[in-house]
Amino acid sequence: xxxxxxxxxxxxxxxxxxxxxxxxxxxxxxxxxxxxxxxxxxxxxxxxxxxxxxxxxxxxxxxxxxxxxxxxxxxxxxxxxxxxxxxxxxxxxxxxxxxxxxxxxxxxxxxxxxxxxxxxxxxxxxxxxxxxxxxxxxxxxxxxxxxxxxxxxxxxxxxxxxxxxxxxxxxxxxxxxxxxxxxxxxxxxxxxxxxxxxxxxxxxxxxxxxxxxxxxxxxxxxxxxxxxxxxxxxxxxxxxxxxxxxxxxxxxxxxxxxxxxxxxxxxxxxxxxxxxxxxxxxxxxxxxxxxxxxxxxxxxxxxxxxxxxxxxxxxxxxxxxxxxxxxxxxxxxxxxxxxxxxxxxxxxxxxxxxxxxxxxxxxxxxxxxxxxxxxxxxxxxxxxxxxxxxxxxxxxxxxxxxxxxxxxxxxxxxxxxxxxxxxxxxxxxxxxxxxxxxxxxxxxxxxxxxxxxxxxxxxxxxxxxxxxxxxxxxxxxxxxxxxxxxxxxxxxxxxxxxxxxxx
Amino acid sequence: xxxxxxxxxxxxxxxxxxxxxxxxxxxxxxxxxxxxxxxxxxxxxxxxxxxxxxxxxxxxxxxxxxxxxxxxxxxxxxxxxxxxxxxxxxxxxxxxxxxxxxxxxxxxxxxxxxxxxxxxxxxxxxxxxxxxxxxxxxxxxxxxxxxxxxxxxxxx
Numbered sequence: 001x002x003x004x005x006x007x008x009x010x011x012x013x014x015x016x017x018x019x020x021x022x023x024x025x026x027x028x029x030x031x032x033x034x035x036x037x038x039x040x041x042x043x044x045x046x047x048x049x050x051x052x053x054x055x056x057x058x059x060x061x062x063x064x065x066x067x068x069x070x071x072x073x074x075x076x077x078x079x080x081x082x083x084x085x086x087x088x089x090x091x092x093x094x095x096x097x098x099x100x101x102x103x104x105x106x107x108x109x110x111x112x113x114x115x116x117x118x119x120x121x122x123x124x125x126x127x128x129x130x131x132x133x134x135x136x137x138x139x140x141x142x143x144x145x146x147x148x149x150x151x152x153x154x155x156x157x158x159x160x161x162x163x164x165x166x167x168x169x170x171x172x173x174x175x176x177x178x179x180x181x182x183x184x185x186x187x188x189x190x191x192x193x194x195x196x197x198x199x200x201x202x203x204x205x206x207x208x209x210x211x212x213x214x215x216x217x218x219x220x221x222x223x224x225x226x227x228x229x230x231x232x233x234x235x236x237x238x239x240x241x242x243x244x245x246x247x248x249x250x251x252x253x254x255x256x257x258x259x260x261x262x263x264x265x266x267x268x269x270x271x272x273x274x275x276x277x278x279x280x281x282x283x284x285x286x287x288x289x290x291x292x293x294x295x296x297x298x299x300x301x302x303x304x305x306x307x308x309x310x311x312x313x314x315x316x317x318x319x320x321x322x323x324x325x326x327x328x329x330x331x332x333x334x335x336x337x338x339x340x341x342x343x344x345x346x347x348x349x350x351x352x353x354x355x356x357x358x359x360x361x362x363x364x365x366x367x368x369x370x371x372x373x374x375x376x377x378x379x380x381x382x383x384x385x386x387x388x389x390x391x392x393x394x395x396x397x398x399x400x401x402x403x404x405x406x407x408x409x410x411x412x413x414x415x416x417x418x419x420x421x422x423x424x425x426x427x428x429x430x431x432x433x434x435x436x437x438x439x440x441x442x443x444x445x446x447x448x449x450x451x452x453x454x455x456x457x458x459x460x461x462x463x464x465x466x467x468x469x470x471x472x473x474x475x476x477x478x479x480x481x482x483x484x485x486x487x488x489x490x491x492x493x494x495x496x497x498x499x500x501x502x503x
Numbered sequence: 504x505x506x507x508x509x510x511x512x513x514x515x516x517x518x519x520x521x522x523x524x525x526x527x528x529x530x531x532x533x534x535x536x537x538x539x540x541x542x543x544x545x546x547x548x549x550x551x552x553x554x555x556x557x558x559x560x561x562x563x564x565x566x567x568x569x570x571x572x573x574x575x576x577x578x579x580x581x582x583x584x585x586x587x588x589x590x591x592x593x594x595x596x597x598x599x600x601x602x603x604x605x606x607x608x609x610x611x612x613x614x615x616x617x618x619x620x621x622x623x624x625x626x627x628x629x630x631x632x633x634x635x636x637x638x639x640x641x642x643x644x645x646x647x648x649x650x651x652x653x654x655x656x657x658x659x
Contacts, residue, residue, distance in 0.1 A: 358556035358563065410568035415556040418572070425568060455569055458545050463571035464508060465528040466541050466553035467562035468517040471575060472504045472526070473535050474647070476557035476593070 002077040002101055002321040003027060006070045007045065009081030010060060011373035011384065013297070014041035017079050020313040029073045031066060033059040035383050040373050047073060056384075060084045063091050070100055077101040077320055083385070086296040087114055103320040105295050109270040113293040117164040117202050123290045126269035128262045131281065131289040133159075133204035141189070141199075148185045148203065152178065155203045161185055163192035164200040169239040171195060174206060207289070209439050210281040212236065213248050215263035216304045218315055219272045222324040227260040228308045229332050231300055234438040235427065237350065242420075242443075243427055244300040245337045246307045248282070249398060249436020259288055260330075266293055275301075275316050299340070299390065302371060306336035306394040335401040336394045339409070339424045341372075343386040346423035347452040352386045355379070358416030363408035367394045367401075380417045388419065398436065402428055422453045507576040508562070514576065560592070560624070577624075589626055589652045591617060591645040598623065599641055606634045608654070615639075615651055632656035 004027040007017045014030060018041060021028040030045030034054065042048045049069045051059040059065075061084060070078055078095045080086035086104070093107040104110070113119045117135040124130050134151040138144040152159060152175075161184055163171025171192030173184040185201065193199035211234045219225040232248035233241040247256070263278035270293075277298045279291040301312050310327045319325055343353045360376040372389035374380070380388065393408055395401040409425040430446065432438050470476065505518045519526050519533075526533045530546035533553075541553040543566065553566040557575075564571040577592035599616040602608060608628045615626040636653035639645055 356558055358558050359554055359565070361554070413554045413565040413570075415554065415563035415565060415570065416558045419570075422569060453569070458547055458549060459567050459569055460510075460571070461528070461531060462543050462545050462549070462551075462553065462566050463564040463569070464510075464515060464517050464573065465519060465526070465531050465533055466543060466555050466564045466566060467508060467571075467573045467575070468504070468506045468519045468528065469526045469533045469535065469541055470555040470557070470562060470564075471506055472519055472521070475535070475539055475555060476647070 002103075002317065004029065004073070004075045005077045005079055005103070005317070006031065006066070006073065006075040007041075007079050007081065008060070008066050009079070009084055009086075010036055010039065010041060012371055012387065012389065013081040013083075013299075013373075015044055015373050016371055017081060017313055018044040020311070020317060024314060024317050026317065029069070029075055031060075031069055033383075035381065039378070040375055049073060063088075063094055067094060067098055067100075070095070071098065075100060077103055077317075079103040079316070080296065082294075082296050082299060087294070089114060101320050103316050104274050105270070105272050105276060109272050110295045112270050113295050115164055116162060116166060116292060117200065119292060120202070120290070122269050123266055126265045128266050128269075128290050129288065131204045131207065131291070132156075133202060135164075135202045136200065139200070144189065144200075145182065145185055148201070149181060151203050152181055155205050158206040158208075160204045160206050161188045161201045162204060163188065163196060163198070164202060165196035165198040166192060171201060172239075207281050207283055208441065210283050211248065211250070211438065212241075212279065212291075212440050213251075213259065213282040213288070214277050214279040214298075215259055216298075216301065216312070217263050217267045217272070217276050217278060218310075218312070218319070218325055218327070219267050219274065219276075220319045220325045221273065221322055224325060225264050225267050225272065226325075226327070227263050227330070228304050228310055228312075228327075229330055230256060230259060231303055232438070233300060234440050235433070235442055236440055237443045241300065242340055242342075242424070243337070243433070243438075244303055244339075245335065245398075245401070246303040247332060247335065249438075252286075255282070255286055255288070262288070262290070266290065274319050275312050299387075300338050302369060302390060302392045303336040303338045306369065306392060307332050307334055309333065334394055334396045335398040336392060337401045337405050338390050338392040339405065339427070340387055341389040341391060341412075341414075341424070342420045343380045343388050343417050344420050345418045346420040347450070349450055350420070352382065353380070353418035354382055355417035357388075357414065359413050361411075361413040362389070362391070363411035365408075367404055368392075368408055369394070388414075388417075391424075402434065423451055426451075426453070509574040509576060510571075557593070589614065589628075589650065589654065591626075591647055591649045591651055592624065593617075594647045595624065595645060597639045597641050597643050597645060597651075600637060600639070602634050602637070602652070604634055604637055608632060608634060614654075617645065617651075626651060628654065630656045 005021050006029045007014050018028050028045045030048040032042050033051050053059045085091040089107040089110040092102045095102045120130050136147045138147050158176045161173040171188050173188045175184045188201050189199040213230050216228040231246045233244045235243035266278045277294045280288045282288045315325050344350045357378045362370045369392040393404040395404045406428045508515050519528050532544045534542045544550045556563045562573045595617045598618045602614050610630045612628045613625045617624045632654045634654050
């Protein structure tokens with residue numbers, strides 16, 4: 001039984017989960033740091049409790065404080081969202097031990113997938129293809145470096161060194177030539193040790209020209225483990241996804257079925273429960289290799305929801321309550337694309353931007369979904385992740401989905417804070433994107449020296465005129481002070497403005 | 504009306520004229536809609552709505568799927584008005600008054616500090632002269648266009 005859910009997250013994903021709770025008839029509790037007290041997600045919860053502390057560590061990562069709030073508010077379930085504590089096995093264990101339902105897989109499943117070397121071995125044993133490579137078990141620096149050198153001759157170049165506890169590109173090094181190996185291995189181990197307290201690294205052959213394709217899976221306690229098809233997320237910038245779609249443009253029925261089977265086998269190997277994602281590299285040959293498993297809801301889950309008709313967060317709640325999942329057989333329909341709107345200056349090396357959201361007008365119309373944690377009037381601060389929103393479109397075909405995304409991005413108005421809107425819009429016109437032949441190196445290949453917007457001169461004229469006319473007409477005085485409407489002559493009777501009469 | 508904007512490519516001077524409800528910039532035309540948006544028709548026939556917002560000194564403009572950032576070079580901030588009155592370039596609060604009536608000031612000297620949109624904005628004397636009047640003190644709110652100080656410029 002689940003009746004009251006604490007959402008241990010913030011921003012966009014907290015909004016997503018809180019809305020799902022409302023729809024499911026579950027009570028909800030939001031937790032928020034002081035600088036989030038005016039954030040949208042706080043409003044969407046039945047109850048909101050402020051976290052004490054002024055750093056992320058002392059607030060959203062503070063397990064003890066969050067558990068205390070769950071207990072005092074009478075929550076019987078915790079949804080961790082993504083990021084923050086979502087893949088912390090110790091937190092999942094603490095929640096479970098407190099008699100509260102963890103909305104996610106077991107702590108041991110999180111552990112076995114979280115340690116990448118263990119995950120590789122588990123997958124190999126389950127018959128899931130992994131990227132050719134070798135794990136290095138040696139803890140001692142000297143022995144480890146020696147083992148890495150020996151393994152490198154078997155793995156071959158170019159190769160990747162990856163931290164076993166890694167994520168987000170930390171402790172990861174690409175090595176092109178044998179003479180660079182030693183220095184790369186030392187710095188990868190150093191970085192991994194500093195970031196994760198674990199310097200172990202492993203080797204993988206670098207598979208160039210591959211697509212990043214991931215399979216969404218769901219597993220309940222009633223013996224069902226299913227997959228919901230794939231998402232392609234090849235368009236990445238420094239391992240950060242920016243453009244995601246479902247289905248993958250080059251997918252065949254045979255490959256989907258094989259990848260789906262492998263993903264289900266991966267989940268069953270760790271007795272998985274809830275929603276999870278198994279990431280693969282898909283080579284141009286049609287061969288695919290296990291990359292890692294994310295044991296949580298994923299940022300790009302909406303594209304799968306739109307093409308399968310499955311509400312993944314709602315299923316998470318159902319599964320956690322011990323009910324069987326409600327979805328039937330996989331039935332893919334149409335095409336969905338998601339882009340991530342970031343507060344960043346794409347033309348200045350994607351530096352994060354801050355400022356007020358003086359205007360925030362998302363596009364509307366058929367086939368458009370916006371998942372966001374902000375609204376007009378909010379301030380973008382440097383305190384958290386710069387992702388403002390996910391814009392997701394659905395259309396009957398991939399071509400139409402791209403056309404719809406172009407239209408939606410053209411309609412999207414964000415003023416006061418610099419965003420990557422134009423970058424996303426131009427991505428939709430890149431031939432590789434149109435043809436669906438994207439791979440993980442596309443952005444670096446297309447814009448090796450950084451991206452900059454190409455703006456037609458006459459539009460610049462139009463913008464200058466708009467600014468000059470706005471200034472001359474005093475628009476800034478009207479727009480920013482709604483209070484002025486009523487300050488003409490003291491108190492105004494509300495009845496005077498009524499033009500309708502009853503009966 | 505003449506306005507100066509700072510863009511990535513340098514400073515630009517823009518003069519817009521109004522005939523009836525229609526603003527003109529060369530062959531380009533614009534009208535202000537009731538909802539505050541601008542309906543624009545460019546000389547080449549391009550038609551569309553522009554959404555604008557001012558943050559600090561910067562006009563943000565969304566037009567045809569592009570977003571522009573145009574910093575207005577405020578006349579009140581860099582030069583005195585014709586009658587020697589220094590006006591507030593935007594609504595805000597007076598943070599500091601740095602001169603007294605009767606005081607002689609030099610060109611470029613800071614006379615007053617305003618705060619608007621959480622940004623400080625300095626009111627400078629464009630030329631040397633003498634302060635003849637101060638209309639606001641620290642802590643007071645000012646509307647855009649309020650005359651903040653009066654000064655008589657020295658004969659060149």
